[in-house]
Amino acid sequence: MSHIRFVHAADLHLDAPFAGFGASAPAHVAATLRDATFDVYDAIIELCLNEHVDALLVAGDIYDASDKSLRAQLHFLRGLERLSAAGIRSFVCHGNHDPLDGWEAGFPVPATCHRFTGEIEAVPLDPADPGRAMVYGYSYPRQRVHENIARRFKRNDDAAFAIGLLHCNVGSNPNHDPYAPCTVEDLAATRIDYWALGHVHTRQELRAAGPAIVYPGNPQGRHPVETGPRGVYLVDVAPGGRPSLTFHALDRVRWTVIPIDIAPFEHAPALRNAIERAVGGALDQADGRPIVYRIELAGRGALHADICRDSYLDDLRDEVNREWAGQQQFAWCDRIENHTRPVFDREQARAGGDFLAELLTVFDDSSHEASLLTPLGDLFNHHAAGEYLRDVMPAVSGLPSLLAAAESLCVDELLQESTS
Numbered sequence: 001m002s003h004i005r006f007v008h009a010a011d012l013h014l015d016a017p018f019a020g021f022g023a024s025a026p027a028h029v030a031a032t033l034r035d036a037t038f039d040v041y042d043a044i045i046e047l048c049l050n051e052h053v054d055a056l057l058v059a060g061d062i063y064d065a066s067d068k069s070l071r072a073q074l075h076f077l078r079g080l081e082r083l084s085a086a087g088i089r090s091f092v093c094h095g096n097h098d099p100l101d102g103w104e105a106g107f108p109v110p111a112t113c114h115r116f117t118g119e120i121e122a123v124p125l126d127p128a129d130p131g132r133a134m135v136y137g138y139s140y141p142r143q144r145v146h147e148n149i150a151r152r153f154k155r156n157d158d159a160a161f162a163i164g165l166l167h168c169n170v171g172s173n174p175n176h177d178p179y180a181p182c183t184v185e186d187l188a189a190t191r192i193d194y195w196a197l198g199h200v201h202t203r204q205e206l207r208a209a210g211p212a213i214v215y216p217g218n219p220q221g222r223h224p225v226e227t228g229p230r231g232v233y234l235v236d237v238a239p240g241g242r243p244s245l246t247f248h249a250l251d252r253v254r255w256t257v258i259p260i261d262i263a264p265f266e267h268a269p270a271l272r273n274a275i276e277r278a279v280g281g282a283l284d285q286a287d288g289r290p291i292v293y294r295i296e297l298a299g300r301g302a303l304h305a306d307i308c309r310d311s312y313l314d315d316l317r318d319e320v321n322r323e324w325a326g327q328q329q330f331a332w333c334d335r336i337e338n339h340t341r342p343v344f345d346r347e348q349a350r351a352g353g354d355f356l357a358e359l360l361t362v363f364d365d366s367s368h369e370a371s372l373l374t375p376l377g378d379l380f381n382h383h384a385a386g387e388y389l390r391d392v393m394p395a396v397s398g399l400p401s402l403l404a405a406a407e408s409l410c411v412d413e414l415l416q417e418s419t420s
């Protein structure tokens with residue numbers, strides 16, 4: 001067989017709204033976010049052109065909404081036309097975000113582009129030489145596809161290599177909707193050589209070969225949970241058929257979560273300095289990209305009471321945004337979350353002689369008390385709740401950490417009561 005080279009992308013989510021970020025952000029930050037999914041798509045097209053690939057494969061969720069925005073459709077088409085002009089083919093299927101029954105303007109795609117329908121089809125990667133490779137694919141006819149589509153793929157060609165293009169949830173990933181559910185075994189049973197998957201937004205190589213089963217993830221994070229480098233795979237298949245994958249990070253804006261423990265800080269400037277150091281570090285790791293970040297404040301510390309005051313966190317956020325949002329490589333804080341707790345001197349509290357002291361003594365006396373498992377058993381084996389809890393019933397060895405968490409909760413409630 002001859003060498004095959006393609007780019008595998010998925011979940012472009014063109015024109016994703018980045019809900020909630022535009023309103024308070026300065027114009028250049030809002031514009032960068034608004035254009036990010038489009039800029040990333042352009043970077044994917046550039047990669048295809050520079051690497052002289054045979055084809056671009058897009059495994060569903062090209063568009064963010066089933067009623068596909070006109071801007072997104074026109075922009076997507078422009079990229080396909082650039083590929084076409086360079087003799088590069090494209091293969092696309094649709095997923096749950098952009099199913100076939102949503103609105104679209106309906107203009108024709110270039111002849112070099114194949115859009116898969118709601119029936120599984122097989123088309124040659126290279127019509128001039130159908131023996132090189134076949135591409136099998138399927139598009140969602142509607143948003144919710146609950147059937148196992150993978151099992152319907154039947155390879156029936158003599159080509160040297162076969163690629164499957166599908167938007168699906170492999171192995172019941174709980175972070176994504178259970179659409180087109182299937183297992184690694186279902187995919188392996190089809191005799192397809194490379195599964196170009198979409199749907200799961202976190203990059204995953206479920207299998208390296210025989211067949212390769214790959215999620216490239218979404219190439220642009222859309223919210224703070226979609227952190228870290230994101231992009232596409234450049235795939236080379238040498239004679240012999242084993243694919244080799246190279247990940248290319250193409251994200252335009254990187255999302256980061258910054259956890260900060262407030263314990264060491266006596267006052268606001270110290271906390272602010274710590275945030276500045278953390279943001280500086282995150283910018284250094286972003287390879288020149290701007291970042292959007294969320295701060296998660298946690299731990300027990302002297303600043304807890306201040307942090308809980310109205311507008312304190314809003315002011316702190318505005319302060320750090322004034323510092324960092326103006327730069328070309330900006331850092332924009334979308335939110336500061338407060339999980340902090342008050343300072344608590346356990347030894348002193350235990351010597352206090354009040355209700356709290358008595359409670360702490362009870363905790364100390366029962367930390368290795370196996371008899372505690374009896375009342376817990378009533379809950380964990382409850383006729384209804386037990387269905388979910390039975391398997392996680394703590395053992396005696398797990399009691400100390402369970403009691404520590406319970407003590408911490410009780411202490412917080414009591415301290416809050418005494419200060420309010």
Ligand SMILES: [Mn+2]
Nearest residue numbers: 011061097199
């Ligand atoms: Mn998606």
